[in-house]
Amino acid sequence: MDLRIFTEPQQGATYDTLLTVAKATEDLGFDAFFRSDHYLKMGSVDGLPGPTDAWITLAGLARETKRIRLGTLMTAATFRLPGVLAIQVAQVDQMSGGRVELGIGAGWFEEEHQAYGIPFPKEKFARLEEQLEIVTGLWATEPGKTFDFHGTHYDLTDSPALPKPAQRKVPVLIGGHGATRTPRLAAQYADEFNMPFASIEDSERQFGRVRAAAEKAGRKGDDLVYSNALVVCVGKDDQEVARRAEAIGREVDELKTNGLAGTPAEVVEKIGRYTEIGSRRLYLQFLDLSDLDHLELISSRVQAQLS
Numbered sequence: 001m002d003l004r005i006f007t008e009p010q011q012g013a014t015y016d017t018l019l020t021v022a023k024a025t026e027d028l029g030f031d032a033f034f035r036s037d038h039y040l041k042m043g044s045v046d047g048l049p050g051p052t053d054a055w056i057t058l059a060g061l062a063r064e065t066k067r068i069r070l071g072t073l074m075t076a077a078t079f080r081l082p083g084v085l086a087i088q089v090a091q092v093d094q095m096s097g098g099r100v101e102l103g104i105g106a107g108w109f110e111e112e113h114q115a116y117g118i119p120f121p122k123e124k125f126a127r128l129e130e131q132l133e134i135v136t137g138l139w140a141t142e143p144g145k146t147f148d149f150h151g152t153h154y155d156l157t158d159s160p161a162l163p164k165p166a167q168r169k170v171p172v173l174i175g176g177h178g179a180t181r182t183p184r185l186a187a188q189y190a191d192e193f194n195m196p197f198a199s200i201e202d203s204e205r206q207f208g209r210v211r212a213a214a215e216k217a218g219r220k221g222d223d224l225v226y227s228n229a230l231v232v233c234v235g236k237d238d239q240e241v242a243r244r245a246e247a248i249g250r251e252v253d254e255l256k257t258n259g260l261a262g263t264p265a266e267v268v269e270k271i272g273r274y275t276e277i278g279s280r281r282l283y284l285q286f287l288d289l290s291d292l293d294h295l296e297l298i299s300s301r302v303q304a305q306l307s
Helices: 015-027 054-064 082-096 110-115 124-140 181-189 200-216 238-247 252-258 264-276 292-306
Strands: 002-007 032-035 069-072 100-105 147-150 155-159 172-175 192-196 225-234 260-262 281-285
Touching: 002 015, 002 292, 015 032, 015 054, 015 292, 032 054, 032 100, 054 069, 054 082, 082 100, 082 124, 100 124, 124 147, 124 172, 124 181, 172 181, 172 225, 181 200, 192 200, 200 225, 200 264, 225 238, 225 252, 225 264, 225 292, 238 252, 238 260, 252 260, 260 264, 264 292
Parallel strands: 002 032, 002 281, 032 069, 069 100, 100 172, 172 192, 192 225, 225 260, 225 281
Antiparallel strands: 147 155
């Protein structure tokens, strides 16, 4: 089971804070550092000092880290034109020496679009599908050849399809709870399917749908990596768990039900249950970015047992 650190910077974080967490992620042996792609805070936090851009952040981290994978859960297709996104991701992949992964979704948070003047179209899923075809098609086009695409929402003519990523293929992550279109899209384009903030039962059901869709598309069900994103709140004892839950404005019982919370032994046991249904990677939603002792505890008392 790979453990990856997943942050929500729109809730309030500077680039320097994210750099500190990313370096701790690398030093403590975690597999990757991922971040959300949002421009507006959620809930009662103040969100200060304001949002940071996901791909600008990852470009900086690409030059400041050496080993960890870097990516998004999930880049909003509404934020960027697909040709521009292909260039951005390829460049950051080059800057990192081939350590980037693209998580991409349709976009859903209407208020942040309104706040920053970003169009929020009704036909978001169809746009996402075209974006996936364009981004992956640009990267796959052989050097010296051009790429054309004529769709409902985007039109590309004689694109040189440059630059290329450092990796032969940048891993693409698709996720979500949708029962029909999401599994079909994952089967067609994804290297990894991520189930965000879901129970073991719901995850198992959705993984099964994705496997079936992959087989229908002519792939093996296990060609994809299956993963979960879950909030994390670990403490050496009940008092420390309660303190960390309070710091992020959550209740311990709710966190234990909906995330990975409790003592290291409790968390390892629950991770084992996700492993049993086929999850091979966990994105730990790490909300108190100032609490690096939390990361150290997860590394030494949870990750150590998994490896």
